Amino acid sequence: MNIKKSWWKWLCIPLGLYVLLVGMLVPLKPGITSIDNFNATAGQPFSVHVKGYNSNFDIAENLKAFLRLDSSFLIQHALIKVNGPTDLQLQFDIPNFLPTSEDYATGTLILDNEVDGPSILPAVIRLEQANINVQDGNNLWSKTSLNLASVEKGFKFPHRNILNETIRNTFFHVAIWFAMFFLLILSLINSIQYLRLRSFEKDINASSYAEVAILFGLIGIATGSVWAKYTWGAFWISDVKLNMSAVALLIYVAYLILRASIQDIDSRARLSAAYNIFAFVAMIPLIFVIPRMTDSLHPGNGGNPALGGEDLDNRLRMVFYPAIILWSIIGYWLSNLNIRVKKITEQLISKK
Amino acid sequence: MKSNQIFSILFLLIICPFTIWAQSDTDFLRSTGKIYTVVAVIAILFLGIMYFIFRLDKKITEIEKQIKE
């Protein structure tokens, strides 16, 4: 193989190693996996057992815990007992009144120490109050201020509640969708070129790219399904993003069926090119517009609210973008092989 | 046995343990921060690409046969 001509094939090796090794070996930031008490009452002590992930409660000094309400209202812990590196017993003395005119509020748990940095469990604790006094509540809850150690030690991926380690799926599941989209664009370009130039080569290209794109789409749906089973508890739920990706896949399977059902080579190429263009443009509102209109459980849509930003941070991006390039190259390579096989078959048929 | 059949059996073999593990809350795939879900995702990805390579292989074998004739 000529290295100068096929450098992009060789690029797969370093990229693949980088994505697999860095993507799988970089540890997650410390976080909170679970707590055992979700209900607190105003005026009573609230004790809770916290399970951490990747955290070092035993060697950390200056352990702090906060219970935070909606915006700036928070209280600090009354008691902390360390049971192990990932095991913590906390107690808060909840003030008599909450800073709200309703009879309940939702609290966020924040842990902080100088080794791990802050870890957050957003909006899980339900606080109830019998008597309402907003003025006193405001005063009682604004005595402490949030001063976090905010250490950033080493290269780590963010810890997201519920997602945990599956945030690494960004490099596989999400990247494969992007690669699919890259292939669909190539297929579209070839279909447009076919309608302009009427060369069969373009038709073969378009169909081969679409085939590999469908393979990637199926992989995307299967991987997403497995992930959903262990996150949402079902292989398939009725969510906008899921429905839309399934519909997009249906459209392209219909494209292949259309190709299979027309015998005449010339009209097959013409009609399938037209359908390809139509389907691609019809898919734009499907994939980009409608999921953005409605709320979705899917990560990346505000399903995991947290203190620090979005589901995709700069460190994830350092692996995510190479992963997109990697899967796009692999998709391009696979379709290239497919194209060559198809062309040879065509030549053999025409020779006979 | 055809490669398609082999693949569907392989797929079932891999999917079945997942569904069994999924029954309890403290199962294997949810342990260690659900890292094994990521492993399962990579396995599916690998199987998908392997399926495509097998299919291509079959096509090439057919071409070779035709050339020999």
Next chain:
Amino acid sequence: MLHNIIHIIKHEVLLDYRQKFSIAGTVLFAIASVFVVEKVFQEIKVFSWNAIFWILFIFVSLNSMVRSYAKMTNKRYHYYYTLYDPTDLSLAKIVYNTFNLFFLACVLYFFMSWFTIDPITNKPLFFGALFLGSLGIGAMVSFVSILATKGENSHTLLAILSIPLLIPTVLLLLKITAAASGILNDSSITTDFTFLAAIDLLSIGLSLILFPSLWRN
């Protein structure tokens, strides 16, 4: 151009008037389905009413659209090609199909509300959605039906090719009808309408661009 379009539409109407049985067949199909729905659901809820209405509408429109191009015999195909510009022809087709579908939707609504219940409280909203929906579905299905008639087993092919394309439109329509029947209190109805109109324009534009390349043979 406008003259040509009106001429083609007149021609289509005349043709359909001569073949009354085919339109009557589609209407009968709609009535029979509504009757089945009435028998199957003893007491229909508003949400199911909306869903069933749009599902029936998809099938009725597919049924009537399959006539749209299949009825063209080969001779007339060439006659049309030599006589008119393909853009005029496809525009005329879209306009004719839109009104055809709108008529069928009204018929369907009439019988649905007669046999079962009439949950629609906001009638202008509902008929507006009905019209925009007919426009979008008409444009998409009349484009796809050209593809489908060229393949084998065109009736199945039409359903396979067009149903995935129709899903975004139908989802939007479902949302709007839910709002029109008062079970969904949504303030973003205007955005939904804009989206519906955008999808309609998109599909009309695409069929106008792509139709000439399909028409040439």
